[in-house]
Amino acid sequence: MTVSRTINGQRYVxxxxxxxxxxxxxxxxYTVNKSARNTxxxxxxxxxxxxxxxxxxxxxxxIMLGGLQESSRTGAQLLLETCTGLxxxxxxxxxxxxxxxDGIILPPPLCDSRLTIETLxxxxxxxxxxxxxxxxxxxxxxRIDDYQGALAMTRxxxxxxxxxxxxxxxxxxxxxxxxxxVGFLAAMRECGLDIDPAFVVNGLFTYRSGLAAGEALxxxxxxxxxxxASNDDxxxxxxxxxxxxxxxxxxxxxICGFDDTPVATTIWPSLTxxxxxxxxxxRAAVAILSEQIERQQKGEIPQPVHQVMKFxxxxxxxxxxx
Amino acid sequence: MTVSRTINGQRYVxxxxxxxxxxxxxxxxYTVNKSARNTxxxxxxxxxxxxxxxxxxxxxxxIMLGGLQESSRTGAQLLLETCTGLxxxxxxxxxxxxxxxDGIILPPPLCDSRLTIETLxxxxxxxxxxxxxxxxxxxxxxRIDDYQGALAMTRxxxxxxxxxxxxxxxxxxxxxxxxxxVGFLAAMRECGLDIDPAFVVNGLFTYRSGLAAGEALxxxxxxxxxxxASNDDxxxxxxxxxxxxxxxxxxxxxICGFDDTPVATTIWPSLTxxxxxxxxxxRAAVAILSEQIERQQKGEIPQPVHQVMKFxxxxxxxxxxx
DNA sequence: CTGAAAGCGCTTACAG
DNA sequence: CTGAAAGCGCTTACAG
Numbered sequence: 090m091t092v093s094r095t096i097n098g099q100r101y102v103x104x105x106x107x108x109x110x111x112x113x114x115x116x117x118x119y120t121v122n123k124s125a126r127n128t129x130x131x132x133x134x135x136x137x138x139x140x141x142x143x144x145x146x147x148x149x150x151x152i153m154l155g156g157l158q159e160s161s162r163t164g165a166q167l168l169l170e171t172c173t174g175l176x177x178x179x180x181x182x183x184x185x186x187x188x189x190x191d192g193i194i195l196p197p198p199l200c201d202s203r204l205t206i207e208t209l210x211x212x213x214x215x216x217x218x219x220x221x222x223x224x225x226x227x228x229x230x231x232r233i234d235d236y237q238g239a240l241a242m243t244r245x246x247x248x249x250x251x252x253x254x255x256x257x258x259x260x261x262x263x264x265x266x267x268x269x270x271v272g273f274l275a276a277m278r279e280c281g282l283d284i285d286p287a288f289v290v291n292g293l294f295t296y297r298s299g300l301a302a303g304e305a306l307x308x309x310x311x312x313x314x315x316x317x318a319s320n321d322d323x324x325x326x327x328x329x330x331x332x333x334x335x336x337x338x339x340x341x342x343x344i345c346g347f348d349d350t351p352v353a354t355t356i357w358p359s360l361t362x363x364x365x366x367x368x369x370x371x372r373a374a375v376a377i378l379s380e381q382i383e384r385q386q387k388g389e390i391p392q393p394v395h396q397v398m399k400f401x402x403x404x405x406x407x408x409x410x411x
Numbered sequence: 412m413t414v415s416r417t418i419n420g421q422r423y424v425x426x427x428x429x430x431x432x433x434x435x436x437x438x439x440x441y442t443v444n445k446s447a448r449n450t451x452x453x454x455x456x457x458x459x460x461x462x463x464x465x466x467x468x469x470x471x472x473x474i475m476l477g478g479l480q481e482s483s484r485t486g487a488q489l490l491l492e493t494c495t496g497l498x499x500x501x502x503x504x505x506x507x508x509x510x511x512x513d514g515i516i517l518p519p520p521l522c523d524s525r526l527t528i529e530t531l532x533x534x535x536x537x538x539x540x541x542x543x544x545x546x547x548x549x550x551x552x553x554r555i556d557d558y559q560g561a562l563a564m565t566r567x568x569x570x571x572x573x574x575x576x577x578x579x580x581x582x583x584x585x586x587x588x589x590x591x592x593v594g595f596l597a598a599m600r601e602c603g604l605d606i607d608p609a610f611v612v613n614g615l616f617t618y619r620s621g622l623a624a625g626e627a628l629x630x631x632x633x634x635x636x637x638x639x640a641s642n643d644d645x646x647x648x649x650x651x652x653x654x655x656x657x658x659x660x661x662x663x664x665x666i667c668g669f670d671d672t673p674v675a676t677t678i679w680p681s682l683t684x685x686x687x688x689x690x691x692x693x694r695a696a697v698a699i700l701s702e703q704i705e706r707q708q709k710g711e712i713p714q715p716v717h718q719v720m721k722f723x724x725x726x727x728x729x730x731x732x733x
Numbered sequence: 734c735t736g737a738a739a740g741c742g743c744t745t746a747c748a749g
Numbered sequence: 750c751t752g753a754a755a756g757c758g759c760t761t762a763c764a765g
Binding site for chain 2: 115117118120121122123124125127128133134135136147150151153154157158160161164166167168169188189191213296297300322325326329332333335351352355356357385386388
């Protein structure tokens with residue numbers, strides 16, 4: 090009793106007793122048993138699974154950072170499971186369910202996996218899709234507005250005086266790719282600018298695909314004065330190609346990306362890009378799921394939550410007036 | 412009772428009763444209260460803090476990945492705290508202690524912070540230093556042998572026929588920098604090769620410092636046929652400089668790094684480098700600390716553990732015979 | 734200011 | 750095969 094009061098810093102413990110307790114705590118190497126404390130406080134420890142299929146992505150790492158910040162606040166356990174193909178996806182899901190996760194976060198591209206989502210729905214497990222461009226009505230999501238992001242970036246480039254703007258598309262199987270392209274088109278159209286079909290090239294979100302795209306855009310006689318790549322890895326590759334061709338950045342060519350992953354500030358010049366608050370997105374994901382799990386444990390039926398986070402245009406060294 | 416047996420899959424529950432229980436579980440959305448279970452099972456939930464000062468590093472992210480894998484196995488909570496200067500370092504430490512962490516992991520460069528380690532020792536909190544090149548006798552550590560790594564890489568380059576080998580040093584305030592340099596020197600000496608002082612340049616482990624180093628090495632009339640940079644970020648920068656100068660890699664110049672961070676496989680050509688099993692290092696760190704915490708909670712005095720992990724030389728596209 | 738008693742949700746002998 | 754009882758380490762009224 091008195092020990093409890095001492096530890097929790099409550100009033101009504103005489104200084105003498107308090108010191109005695111503190112001394113004993115030291116002597117015995119005593120630490121509070123947090124499980125027991127939680128039991129009494131009625132907060133059941135729960136576990137949130139993260140099922141991902143893109144292990145090398147800096148994106149996931151930042152998500153985990155934010156998720157951890159939040160989960161250590163609420164006391165949730167985070168459980169990571171990785172998968173590659175469809176078969177391993179099923180296996181990974183089964184493993185998470187067997188481990189008794191109470192909720193699941195799906196980072197891209199699994200956020201758009203019909204199969205996974207249906208399985209989870211059947212199990213009655215609260216699910217949250219991350220960075221999907223096509224949020225489902227009944228599955229919670231946290232994302233930014235990719236369309237608005239691309240719109241803002243393109244307007245910025247036009248504002249700098251650029252007219253011939255190249256665009257590198259993203260992986261067509263990822264839902265945001267499309268939105269980013271459409272945002273680009275919309276901004277060009279609203280300013281009455283033509284789009285040279287040769288200035289729009291395909292990419293797959295990888296550095297490698299960015300190299301090919303960069304060469305397709307820059308090795309021609311007529312080349313754009315600015316290139317907007319759908320993500321940072323591809324933008325970094327375009328910069329590398331430009332370096333190789335002796336094109337000065339940003340003096341002779343403006344290049345910008347999307348996402349603001351670590352590579353954006355690693356390379357030189359640093360990349361003008363759309364900053365996604367990825368750490369905050371991870372934090373929000375865990376926070377939303379935590380609440381839903383608590384709801385569900387009380388017997389309520391949690392309502393899906395859709396949160397759209399704010400992006401920021403980061404103006405850095407890779408862009409300049411035409 | 413019967414519910415408990417059903418959930419834990421023990422024998423001696425009649426099929427009828429079992430189905431009834433399962434049905435009720437579904438109907439009521441029942442989930443086991445893990446805190447209560449832990450209480451009964453005697454396993455106190457504990458919490459491991461990670462105090463870091465290098466937020467953008469891919470290194471930390473991989474450490475966390477491994478740490479999470481292990482902690483979700485043992486049920487430990489991971490708590491992240493970041494700091495920048497000395498003042499915020501003290502504040503962050505205080506915050507972790509106030510949160511009641513039972514053990515602390517110190518990634519580089521904090522792994523060599525005398526102040527932090529002394530504070531933790533005074534508090535009697537098990538501590539583990541990550542990737543320090545100067546492990547203290549009485550503080551647990553997990554690391555690779557940087558000296559052997561640099562030795563292996565340099566021998567590999569010499570084996571390829573290179574004789575004029577450039578070296579980019581790392582941040583002198585990080586303890587592994589020195590060891591990597593010494594390993595390089597040792598391999599050169601054992602093969603009877605001279606080291607041109609102009610071929611050894613300073614760096615700070617940053618991409619930016621790698622650019623300067625690359626220019627210092629490659630813009631001269633007489634340049635090395637291979638460059639060994641003390642980490643991947645700097646090696647990537649040297650590759651960028653080479654691209655800019657129109658030097659073909661690996662045909663005209665071999666470049667290699669150290670660490671095998673994500674950038675090594677992002678860039679093109681991909682980087683020959685020393686692979687640190689960072690995820691496994693994170694896992695080992697949490698495992699070791701977990702055991703020490705359990706020991707301590709039983710009243711025993713945990714002995715420090717020092718684990719040296721194996722590195723691997725990853726041969727990729729950036730290196731070739733002279 | 735202090736401490737005996739009850740109860741959090743679970744599991745593990747124990748007795749039927 | 751089933752269930753009543755005790756106890757894990759904590760905290761919160763409750764009575765002194």
